[in-house]
Amino acid sequence: MLTHLIEYPGRTAMLNATNLSLANGRTVSFSATAGRPLAVAGISGSGKTLLLRSLADLDPARGTVNLDGVSRDAVSAPDWRARVAYVPAEPGWWAPTLRDHLPDSSSDGLAALGLAEALLDAPIDRLSTGERQRAALLRAMTRRPRALLLDEPTGPLDPATTTAVEAVLRDWPGILVLVSHDPGQPDRLGAERLSL
Known part of the structure; x- marks a missing residue:
């Protein structure tokens, strides 16, 4: 799968949020560790996306967020986002083709996610929503x-x-926090649940 692309040395990663106050007034605390996904559930408008954006330091939020014992406030925003990557439901693109966004070593990842290598040179705006999401x-x-x-x-x-994407996510060695409206997905991923 993608193991050779995503393996990294070091201790088991841990992401902690303590009294994280979201823009909608909700306060959230949780811990997530590598190898045990965390699925965030709640009705539309409950703050699921706000939570992810706050964890990635894209939206302001009072409270404490630590990754491996290092506070989000102790590192620059770009450095934090290199450690904590946010993939929105509608991802942004700043260059015309996938090849411009992916390293040369990503061809195995394309196959694992069901993406044809020919898509590397296709214009981003010609890809389907699902192809862009997987890319x-x-x-x-x-x-x-x-x-x-x-x-x-x-x-x-x-x-x-x-099913193919979930297989890749199950192999992910780092921390995984996801929002999904698929009620069976947390169980298929072996995820703990956080309700908002």
Whole structure:
């Protein structure tokens, strides 16, 4: 799978949030460790995306967030985001093709996520929503962050492709926090649950 792309040495990663106050007024505390995904659940508007964006230091939030004992406030925002990667439900692109966004070593990752290598040179705006979502996941993984924050990583996918993506996520050696409206996905990933 993608193991050779995402392996990294070091102790088991841990992400902690303590009294994290989101913009919608909710306060959240939790711990997530590598090898044990955390699935965030709640009705639309409950703050799931706000939580992920706050953890990635993209939105302001009072409270404490630590990764491996290092506070989010102790490092620069770009350095934090290199360690804690956020993949939104609608990922952004700043260059015309996938090849511009992915390292040369990502061809195995393409196959694992059900993406054809020919897509590397296709214009981003010609890719389907599901292809862009999987490519954004691969882009984040190849940067080797300690934690992945995924907002609806399989929302636009058919069941077979969802199964392939979930296989990749189960192999992810770092921290995985995801939002999903698929009620069976947390169980298939062996995830703990956090309700908002």
